Amino acid sequence: QSVLTQPPSASGTPGQRVTISCSGGSSNIGSNTVNWYQQIPGTAPKILIYRSNERPSGVPDRFSGSTSGTSASLAISGLQSEDEADYYCAAWDASLNTWVFGGGTTLTVL
Amino acid sequence: QVQLQESGPGLVKPSETLSLTCTVSGGSISSYYWSWFRQPAGKGLEWIGRIYTNGRTNYNPSLRSRVTFSVDKSNNELSLTLTSVTAADTAVYYCARDLLGAWDHWGQGTLVTVSS
Secondary structure, three states, X not given: OOOEEOOOEEEEOOOOOEEEEXXXXXXXXXXXXXXXXXXXXXOOOEEEXXXXXXXXXXXXXXXXXXXXOOXXXXXXXXXXXXXXXXXXXXXXXXXXXEEEEEOOEEEEXX | OOEEEEEOOOEEOOOOOEEEEEEEEOOOOOOOEEEEEEEOOOOOOXXXXXXXXXXXXXXXXXXXXXXXXXXXXXXXXXXXXXXXOOHHHOEEEEEEEEEOOEEEEEEOOEEEEEOO
């Protein structure tokens, strides 16, 4: 059971905009920033978003992050087949004193 | 370009100690935090903890009693030991450079299976 809650799956067609949610609580998302990671099965995770809405260099601006209260969202616009992957949110939890993750969302490009 | 490579035995017996090494190339390990993670097959990520290059550590409370990190700056290596392993410790283990939670460079991961 993950501390952060993500939908297990999401899907969209090429060119579409898709949003993946991440729900937490006051001790994690409610008081700390959120990072998002993309993981293609069989490979290591790759950072997409840090500090809730910052993109590392090299990450396309099709990817964006936002937070509101105890929830966060990752938006992917102009969906491409290469975006098929698992996506994870992560935040520091001040009560548990550890980084916590969502269970991951598998994105399918139809 | 910083690269990380995990290494260690792929098979560990129950109740024994798991030891892994993460070798960092293409840059110095100094002045950074380095985190360890694991991921059981088909499941999500778990943060094991992190170490700064001065030896300061933070461990996931759920594993604190069994895990130890160390750093060898002369060889640009990080180490993880996990004692008293069980089948629940079977996972792919990753190391990553830690920019205060923004893990920007990762190793490819190493599978550790706990089985007799």
